[in-house]
Amino acid sequence: MTHAQVRSHNAEGDQQARPNAPRGWQQYTNPTSFVSLYRRFPVTISLLAPYVLLVLPPAFVFENPRVWFLIGVALIALAGAFIAEVIRPKAKDSAPATSNAREYGRALLYVAVFAIVASSITSMLASYAGRGSVAVQIGAAEVSTGLVDSLDSLIGGWVYVGIGLLLAAHVGGMCSTRFFFLILSVPVVAGIVNAYFTQITAPLLMLVTFLAMVTLLFGIIKVKVVLIGAFAVLLVWPVIFDIRNDLRAQEGVQVTAGVEAFDRLRFDLQFARAQDIEVPLDIEIPTHLVHPTPLDILRFGVIPRILDPARPVVSTGQVINVALGGNVTSAYTFGPVTTAYALEGPLYVFVYYFLLAVYVNLIWRGGARITPFRVMLLALVMSGPLGWFSTFPDTIIGMLQDLVSSLPLVLVLFLRRAARGRRSADSEKVRIR
Template sequence: MGAGSGSGSAGPWAARIFRCYPVSLVVLAPYVLFILPIAVVYENPDLGFLMRLVGLALAGSLLVETAALPLRGSALGWARGVRAVNGHPRIYAVARCVAVVSIAADLTGAVVGRGTIFTQVSGGLPDSPLGSLTALVSGWSALAVALLIASTLGGRASTRRVGGWLFALALTQALLVVMTARAAPLLGFISFVAAAGAISGVIRARYLAVAAVVVALAWPTLFELRNDIRQSGGVSVSEQVTAEDRLRLDLQMSAVAHHRVPVDLPQPGPVDYLRYGLVPRVLDTDRPTISTGVVINQYLGSSATSAYSFLALGNVYFLDGPWAVIVYYGLWSALMVLLLRVGGAPGPMRLAALCFTLAGPLLWSSTYPDSMIAVIQHAVSAVPVFVLLRLTDRSSSGSEGKQHAGRRHQAGTAAIGHALPAGVAGSTRA
């Protein structure tokens, strides 16, 4: 991260390119940096299919983003704009509170069984009410990242301090690997933070490269740790699948090439989006879980105690066909254009929407269409935080206004005293 405050770190050319082509680069990055090179090294026979599938996604995103290029502003305009709209006096304090609540909720939820591999295998949900309560703020890790980025861009916190909080959030995800025996959320969180930091300009490219190397070096240890925890909990683990095999994401995704698409499988409908997105489970305890990964796994001939995904891009192709890939990434690109370049620089609320999108539908490892419901859930859970920001902003503005009025009154009284004749001024002071 940069050494200075927020506005100074938003100007590098890499960040400007990311803001012009955010979805295209977010889609392309994991494939260019990892998935496609692995397919080349291991001579995956479906390499051509993978490249065509990525091309479909880029066709949708590039078309929208290129058409929106006239809307881009200068680097100076971006720096001034984001500093002005993110200059809430208490945004950094609120960001820290959200981060603390997120960390506490994630750890508490894991203790009672939420999100663990053992709960997934059992096919149920945690019995403890804490599981439902902690789920209410399940999206606050992404919200915390958004508010921390806003704090930096608004000049309310240095990138060094924000980096410390981002590290704390990532460390929590690492602890959850031990508690849940699932490593995918950690990798997804790191990918999301990298994308959000690159687009906002808060995280420098060299730090992203260092993070990628650290994750690559740590993966074999994480994989073995995950397997040991699963075995100690009674979950069977294949001895034939190594850490290197688990990184063959090209095989996981290219498996979709051998199916006639779109495949007719049950998907959430509009009512499900509203029910699961707007109504917390604590108020609708009897509703069944939605897991497209389990549905796909059963279609492939496996049990309902495990899940399978062709990654986000592959799932869209598998469930809705090739044209849906173009439309899907084109629509999300249009949303990103609205968030980043229409109506001035993005403030905290738009940055939160940006982060929810990057952590959900646009995350390469997410499960479509479940991730779209998660975006709605996260947006609903963020409402109290933005109400708090609005209220504190008004109170701060009111107190600052009174202070300015008091200073103006004192200055005006002094000026009148100097302007009056000596005798009148003396009687006035008396």
């Protein structure tokens, strides 16, 4: 028996459906009808979800005159993703699901926990120092630069890498559901702490919505839990909004009078402002900013800034704010789909989401073959380009940067798997003799 055959035998033997299978594997291999549909069309449903839950309901209730503009732009992206997911090969769907998590041993779980905890602690220390706060952005305070700031820039994305690896470990039976949620509480708590120090709640909402969508995809939570959670967030949002405004006022930030809590949830109004600018966007961009081309995206995403210090800053939110008549001290976004439409036009949106769906299909394969690296890549896509509140194309750059920064973690897992494979092969030879 060859080394590769031993690894395949061990992986498939560990994960065959059986009555005493780990809880994570049972959840994954017994999906509800909706989860099965979600796995068949992951990009389409990920794009559709925020429109169904957040954007279109208030647009219709409050009779937003631009509602059909929002629907039209969304349909362009949905058409690209849906076509790609409909025409993809279906052979993998009928194959029994397998996982190779046990090839990595406990190292998979250890690396996942380390990535999540290290990234979360670093982000809290950075936010405490002022990194990313409203006061720093408007010049009312100065951020403390140093080791923590550099470390946060380097491993800030490890939290999503770690969550992907943790999902693979849970599905592979390497940890209990209770332990899984215990570790997931670490970045959530960190997000709350960061929101307190920075007075910005958007990153926390991005994290929570990502966790809801990805755990739903893996059958760990049910649709009703997501809906109850969304309703609970709506109930507590006014309190969070008031606390955030009080914290901003204490930092010397002027809070806009007359803006109520639920005004901030009118994403239909926010996204529809794309009609106020020329499409595709054509303005004079400040010299320290850049509207990145595809080559720029690769340059900014793959090459660390320490090796390319002279390059400008990518902040599409600031570029959009300038286009709307504002200045570079503030940022504005139309959401991922409408921002892509505003920057590049309708054809680009269709092709972009078509290619994104093709990429997701390549790594997801209908969920028939669960490996840590595939789940890690899926987590980076769902937290970045498919994030509900992400900004195109900044999150593509961020996804590439996170992928590059994860290479040390990937190397550790690769070496651990190779070592376990050699031991398994040696043990098999001894048994054969």
